[in-house]
Amino acid sequence: MSSDVEQLKEHLYQVSFEAKQAAAGMGGFKTKFAQHSAQVQSLIQGTATGADQDITQILEAAGKAVEYAAEALEVAAAGAKNYADQI
Numbered sequence: 001m002s003s004d005v006e007q008l009k010e011h012l013y014q015v016s017f018e019a020k021q022a023a024a025g026m027g028g029f030k031t032k033f034a035q036h037s038a039q040v041q042s043l044i045q046g047t048a049t050g051a052d053q054d055i056t057q058i059l060e061a062a063g064k065a066v067e068y069a070a071e072a073l074e075v076a077a078a079g080a081k082n083y084a085d086q087i
Helices: 002-044 048-084
Strands: none
Touching: 002 048
């Protein structure tokens, strides 16, 4: 039974580690994505076409989704580690 517990702990720590790595990678991506999005928005600013407004909304939504995903991974990492520490 204890070997099962040890395996569980090992897997939980691995999940925690990988989730933290993925969140960090998404953080770097989010920064670059935000920079490029800002440049796009700056270049199309002042135009009145619907497509310009659509791409601005799409880029903003994608940036938020990346932010939420990174936060969810951080929560998952902490939860997996905390659970592993308790068993």
